[in-house]
Amino acid sequence: MGTLTILALSWQHILIVAILLVLLFGGKKIPELMRGVGSGIKEFKDAVKEDEKTASENKKSTTDNNSASN
Numbered sequence: 001m002g003t004l005t006i007l008a009l010s011w012q013h014i015l016i017v018a019i020l021l022v023l024l025f026g027g028k029k030i031p032e033l034m035r036g037v038g039s040g041i042k043e044f045k046d047a048v049k050e051d052e053k054t055a056s057e058n059k060k061s062t063t064d065n066n067s068a069s070n
Contacts (some may be wrong), residue, residue, distance in 0.1 A: 021030060 025033065
């Protein structure tokens, strides 16, 4: 049996999808959608950075408290 290739997209497939998107949403709506996606990604990255910062601060304060108690 042959292997099943999942998501093997050629340039023709991508072109067809792009044309369908323009037909469905129109030329004005697509930039708005992309801005929304971009801002969502930015908010996600900011939240991850904030979470990492909080985690490192908690780890540092825990280490400081353990050192002070000894």
